[in-house]
Amino acid sequence: MTRTEEFEELRPLLFSIAYRILGSVSEAEDAVQESWLRWECSATRPACAKSFLSAVVTRVALDVLRSARVRREKYVGPWFPEPLLADPYQDPERSAELADSLSMAALLLLERLSPLERAVFVLREVFAFGFPEIASALDRSEVACRQLAVRARRHMDAGRPRFEADRREREELAERFFDAFREGDVDALREVLAADVHMIGDGGGKAPLWGEEGAFGIDMVARRVAVFAPLFTGVGGVVELHEVNGQPGAVLRARDGKILGTWALDILDGRIQAIRTVINPDKLQHMGPVADAWAILREAQRVRRSAEQPHDAQPARR
Template sequence: MTCHAEKGKIVFEHMTESTMLTDLRPLVFSIAYRMLGSVVEAEDIAQETLLRAHRELADGTQIASPKAYMTAIATRLSIDHLRSARVRREAYVGPWLPEPLLTRAGADPSVDLPADAELADDLSMAFLLVLERLTPVERAVFLLREAFDYTFAEIAEVVDKSPDNCRQIAARARRHVIAEKPRFEPSAAARESLAKRFLTAAQEGDMEGLVAMLADDAVFTGDGGGKATAFPAPVIGAEKIAHALRAIFRQAAVADGITVTLTEVNGMPGWIAREGDGRVIVVMALDILDDHVLGVRSIVNPDKLGHLGPVSDRARR
């Protein structure tokens, strides 16, 4: 492989385009998803990043570090998108939740799956909601440092700030995140076991069992986006949530052909409900700690389910 300098850029001659596309698309998607909390928008960012790389390749040259180049483009695009998205979020109807990402191995080839349960925490809905409270630049610096292990010198190139400034931004963001970071049951097996028991109790209408598994101050959050039936505000408390779940599953029980399948949602236990023909109705994710469910997050907004396949009209308003 040979290289030469071009307009301040080191360029390699014989790196294949397919290597860039195959090896770096999951990384680009992962950065964009953690920044935006949207699968569809992250895919758009990944596609735009690849298109820009294609334009660089059009003159027959290759970028010295495709990873650095594509990380920078994806992060900058995500920052710009976040700034415009904040206006839309203010007008959002009801609670806003990230788009669900099915993280079970093989569920989505574009997903850069975490290697272990601890890393899965940075994909959880609870954690992404904590990141929502950071500014776009704080979010970018924090994620590149903490989730992707970039140096401050590398991050400085991406966000156009000095390494010392990035170090200060990261420290400030870390303080915010540590103060609010959710805690989860560390054992994946324990989480999955409780999720199975919790789903069974919900399907059977077992109020006593549900209340016993829910933390006293548990929170149920539904995201319908004004386009599907959902609770307009979070439901708080074990008994209230148990009643809500029993009502939801009672409605599902009298409908024909609905199937509920346990899965992994954003690295945490959850389930997906589908019509008999496979159309998606709802995705729910659980936050679990110390053998109790701390949170139930329900996404029924059809705009946030389309990446999982055709969406049912059952929950639409």
């Protein structure tokens, strides 16, 4: 097998490691590309390509993360990871760990860890690397890496959600939610929302949102969704059901098929606990052409005003 073939075989794994460390598709792809350059320039051929490249991509991702964290502190409004519609790396033996670690909720918890804790958790808990490999990748002792793993696991277990195990039940609940969304049916929405549900969005100050401060509680969230739905569908918007970061969700598209945003649902105990929307155009570009959300909002407002205007009464016939 050539070097190129070895690298391409491992590319899905490398991207998945980098994405979980960085929470960014574009930055993860850059980290993988940098790993390829270092792999290609290596004077000797490593005994284990997987260990070598996993270590390289982890180090590159950590360097990027340290500078990215400074930028995120200045981010306008809530910061969410760039939505990922499909994980390129699949491992049937670790499918549950891979899916849970990909969720928006889990990635936001990872943001609370130090960069080293985050890297150790991803390598150990998600991808099952041994501590000797992790120690080599991070240039730390095995004892230090084990301590980092304990701290990271404690932080993650304290706040990590436990999603419904039955994928089909989650999908059916998501279908009911988006059916109610399309119809603007408040009562149907209330049937699938948890009492303490919260809805919050990431626009980065670059797109209109229905309140970046978020909506909390079943009544407020149901009303907000029901208000947004007729405006969106009234201008030809389309809701395309799709997994978002391994959880039920949807891609919202404008009339011309361009992407307006993503909605990801956290489902627990047969109810939707959280709705996270991403509409920042910078975070959607990897998915295809992005719609002008401001233009769509202006069109929706014109349509609503037109619908609200009373029609002139017809003159009575003599």
